[in-house]
Amino acid sequence: QDEGDNKNKPSLVPEGDLSVACDAVLNVWAKRGTRDAAERCEAILERMEYLRRKSSLDVHPTAYSFATVIKAWANAKDTDGSQRAERAEFILQQLTKNYQHGSKMIDHVVPPDTIVYNSVIDAWAKSNDPRSGNKGDVLLKQMLDLSSNTNTNRGGKTKNVSISSCRPDIITYNTVINCWSNSGHVNAAKQAERILQQMEKQSQEQNKKQNDKGTQNGNKNNKKHKNDNDDDVIVQPNRRTYNSVLKAYSKSSLP
Incomplete structure (x- = not known):
């Protein structure tokens, strides 16, 4: 009609x-x-x-x-698991591209968020694809870049935009570790441990900043887990994180 x-x-x-x-x-x-x-x-x-x-x-x-x-x-x-992950990632990149180059107020363009990214990373973790570890790393880096101040083209104008909605959380890091664990890569266990060490280092640095801030404010008992920008929640390894790394080593052929 x-x-x-x-x-x-x-x-x-x-x-x-x-x-x-x-x-x-x-x-x-x-x-x-x-x-x-x-x-x-x-x-x-x-x-x-x-x-x-x-x-x-x-x-x-x-x-x-x-x-x-x-x-x-x-x-x-x-x-096939690889095809599922590839299509899921394609949809994610489409969402991210639309947001970076669109006009949020006029065109109703929505930003990517942590849940969407975690879903795609999980698809790679379950794909048994040898690329899954590298894919998880790339997506994690995208989240870190997008959630910090980056040069972004929005509506034809280039400016610093921080998409806090896609900041990595504990699920993100644990799932990236699973990506490596399930990838079958010869260095999968070492890469999984690298992610763990990255989390531990970031957690220590953020805790130090928080303690310094609490001291400056005369409030040593400040228990808010946030950094100087009051935005980045401290992501600390949990039991699942360590178990996932151990699982990666149990699957490896390393002595």
Whole structure:
């Protein structure tokens, strides 16, 4: 039908709720756990993006939209693990690119977040792909770069933008360690331990900054785990972190 034929017809869904309705449909498809369902989710996401750019309707992909499509690919059990991870990462990079080059206020472009990144890293960890360790490292570095002040093109203007919503958390680091552990790489165990040592070093540095700040403020009992910018939560290794590194060594052929 021509678009003009529908101008006077009442919508079954209130215009402001169209994105929510689309997200609900995405969620139904994602739960099927098949390649066909993941492809259907991706097609719906592309349609939402098209409507955001070309239509007067108030419909646009949300952070949940992207996370659901990534989940759909990660759960597509009838698809090779490497292909699942590659498609999940493609959706993530599309989200990141849209945010970096779009106009957040006008175009309803949403930023990537920690949950989305963790989902993609987990897809690589479960892929049994020999590239998974390196992939986890690259995605972790992206998160660190994006969550710090970086030169970003936003709406045609280059300026420093910090996307705090994609700051790595304990799940991020543990999952990257699992990426190495499951990669089958000859140096997987050493790489897993490197991530652990990186966490320990960062934790010590941030704790020192926090203690120094508490001393300067005359409050030595300050228990807030944040740095001078009051933004970066201290990520400390936990039992799972150490167990994951031990698991990596148990799988290795190192003496």
